[in-house]
Amino acid sequence: ELKVEQNPLFLSMQEGKNYTIYCNYSTTSDRLYWYRQDPGKSLESLFVLLSNGAVKQEGRLMASLDTKARLSTLHITAAVHDLSATYFCAVDKIWGGSEKLVFGKGTKLTVNP
């Protein structure tokens, strides 16, 4: 069974600080995704990581993937209030001809002024 673990689940940080969210998964996977969810909203796709060593950056967010360690990180640089949201990682797996996304529990990020 594919399991995805995120930590921390809650993160409160000050503006201007850096921090990293971790995502571990239990079995080999084809792709890893990071999503953002604002309260009452659906998911916004941030990154998709396809291969070992992949690194992607968008603004103050940078995601990386280590398939050997089964670990992805989402690094936040010089946080700003607008980044406050819940961040999910998800890993997909093709099982029996169908594809499934398995989500972590999410990290609720609060950036304080």
Added chain:
Amino acid sequence: GAVVSQHPSRVICKSGTSVKIECRSLDFQATTMFWYRQFPKKSLMLMATSNEGSKATYEQGVEKDKFLINHASLTLSTLTVTSAHPEDSSFYICSASRGVGNQPQHFGDGTRLSIL
């Protein structure tokens, strides 16, 4: 591109009512659509996977007679919550992909269902 529209965005209804939620892929053909449920402050839980023209595959513990899924065309899937009760209140999110294998899922905006 890859826009998924979900309707309605919010519905409030009485216990015992059946509620239909639509999920449309607006600018691509969605061979596969997925339905998720999200409880407050929780992660997304996959309910079922539907392929156009065939019966949906439900995840363990999801009642297929309670949550009817129809995927009659390459751009539309519907989820009907039959005889809804307060415990069915939740945030339901659909996603659509062009198919299996290197095709990402594109998410709808979600439907907030509240059963009184």
